[in-house]
Amino acid sequence: MMMEAERDVRIRSGAKRRPRPCSASYIAVRDALYQLTRLNDFKSEKIGGGFYADVFKVTHKSTGEVMVLKMNKNSKFSRQMLSEIQLMNRLSHPNILRSVCLHQLLGRLSVYTCIQGFF
Numbered sequence: 573m574m575m576e577a578e579r580d581v582r583i584r585s586g587a588k589r590r591p592r593p594c595s596a597s598y599i600a601v602r603d604a605l606y607q608l609t610r611l612n613d614f615k616s617e618k619i620g621g622g623f624y625a626d627v628f629k630v631t632h633k634s635t636g637e638v639m640v641l642k643m644n645k646n647s648k649f650s651r652q653m654l655s656e657i658q659l660m661n662r663l664s665h666p667n668i669l670r671s672v673c674l675h676q677l678l679g680r681l682s683v684y685t686c687i688q689g690f691f
């Protein structure tokens with residue numbers, strides 16, 4: 573069965589070109605990277621942490637935009653982070669965050685999401 577995301581890529585790629593199959597994780601990363609962001613652009617404050625990631629409240633220095641940044645503690649947790657991003661972006665509900673952009677530094681993957689819920 574074709575995944576929803578794969579079907580989207582096939583539709584977007586047009587009828588003439590032969591569609592290249594893309595994995596769901598490739599699509600998650602590609603979609604999130606459209607808006608590249610540097611960590612140095614933010615002031616950050618640690619607000620929590622789970623098993624595999626630390627969570628920061630980040631404020632963009634020039635725009636003042638506030639977001640939540642979740643960064644895995646170790647590069648070996650990148651797969652978990654990607655699965656979480658894929659799941660978040662597949663669901664659409666006012667109480668479920670969506671990733672705004674993604675950032676990778678020394679193999680540690682960070683996801684930026686809108687801030688919601690706890691604040």
Ligand SMILES: Nc1ncnc2c1ncn2[C@@H]1O[C@H](COP(=O)(O)OP(=O)(O)OP(=O)(O)O)[C@@H](O)[C@H]1O
Pocket residue numbers: 619620621622623624625626627640669685686687688689690691
């Ligand atoms: N969007 C958010 N806004 C405010 N605080 C948040 C947000 N996301 C996470 N946090 C804080 O960071 C903590 C850890 O978040 P995380 O998503 O890693 O939790 P978890 O899913 O409980 O962890 P685990 O990976 O161990 O299951 C949360 O308990 C919460 O305090």
